[in-house]
Amino acid sequence: MELLVITGLSGAGKSQAVRVIEDMGYYCIDNIPPALIGRFFEVCAQTDGKLRKVAVVADARSGDFFYKLLEEVESIKATGVDVKILFLDCADEVLVRRYKETRRRHPLLDVAGSLEKAVAADRLILKPVKEQANYVIDTTLLSITQLKQRIIDIFADSASSFFQIDTLSFGFKYGIPVEADLVFDVRFLPNPFYIPELKHQTGLDQPVYDYVFGQKETGLYVQKLFDLLDFSVPYYKNEGKSQLVIGVGCTGGKHRSVAIAETLNRHFADQGLKAKVTHRDILKDR
Structure with missing residues (x-):
């Protein structure tokens, strides 16, 4: 089985990425607390091969639970499971503009006090995860169609089978x-x-x-x-x-x-x- 962890900055395009990944045959779960990823994967492993590719989305919406993500990933890797991390990045000013245009609320807004500070805090929290990511896609200048194609290019085959x-x-x-x-x-x-x-x-x-x-x-x-x-x-x-x-x-x-x-x-x-x-x-x- 393969496990793909999708993460990245809030507003960078993770929702779009999940749709593409799901269309490519991955069983996807959005906004899962990192501490539950291992348990969820164990359940998937008991489906007699029906779920061979699994993807989960974990990000700042998990609050303090998110800090356990890398620890959980390493724990799952230790069991011999193929785990990859896809990180969605984007320029701060573009993220701010996207939030203003969509009128959505940033998950760290209450803690940070302003949208700009929320974006900066999100980047700081995610820095260690980005450094460990297998794939990084910067969506700053990408359209939805271009983002879809980049993901297809990477995951059209098993991510573990090619360089x-x-x-x-x-x-x-x-x-x-x-x-x-x-x-x-x-x-x-x-x-x-x-x-x-x-x-x-x-x-x-x-x-x-x-x-x-x-x-x-x-x-x-x-x-x-x-x-x-x-x-x-x-x-x-x-x-x-x-x-x-x-x-x-x-x-x-x-x-x-x-x-x-x-x-x-x-x-x-x-x-x-x-x-x-x-x-x-x-x-x-x-």
């Missing part, structure tokens, strides 16, 4: 993706944006791709990236990491970063690794 590399192109003008384990800045490369016939195309279009890789420095840089990643990726895998997120950023996230990310993704796929590429900002400002 996945997610290459993510982005624009520095829109912020560095929080979930990235490695970030590479390609803004030093010549920018197709300033070529009139290429400006409104993207790195997915052949003329832009050819322009980016027509520069001598691009080939040299990418080869050095290959060398670095071919050396380090096996160590990430052996360390037990299930997902490695590699961010490639240029100014707007439409030309150079897209072309480089596509190349990295093909490189990993050619090695037989499970690889996925996402272009976060490719449609911005259109």
Whole structure:
């Protein structure tokens, strides 16, 4: 059996995540006190294999009980159960805006005194859990559809059966993706944006791709990236990491970063690794 613990900041999208996970065949329980997770899993284990994948949501709504989460997870792991943690993150200002727009009440509002302080307190409480999470998804700039696709990409197969590399192109003008384990800045490369016939195309279009890789420095840089990643990726895998997120950023996230990310993704796929590429900002400002 598999146990997935879904947690993260209040307002970061856990409810949406649960819906997607449930559609993928997980039996889900929302807002469970951490101390009951082990007992709940024991009950599920007695169903003669009918419940093979189980997911629970635990967060600040549990109050003081939440501090037992990591202790409970380690206790369950000690029995040989495959336990993974999915953490949903989001920028503070976006969380505040979401709460104001939905008029929902933050679970820590009464204790903190203001919405801003409640969000900050939530982040502080969850910091140790985020550090232990197997997967971190930053929903700051993700639509519901994009969040759904990210989850599907991660959990379409058994999370314990593969090591996945997610290459993510982005624009520095829109912020560095929080979930990235490695970030590479390609803004030093010549920018197709300033070529009139290429400006409104993207790195997915052949003329832009050819322009980016027509520069001598691009080939040299990418080869050095290959060398670095071919050396380090096996160590990430052996360390037990299930997902490695590699961010490639240029100014707007439409030309150079897209072309480089596509190349990295093909490189990993050619090695037989499970690889996925996402272009976060490719449609911005259109």
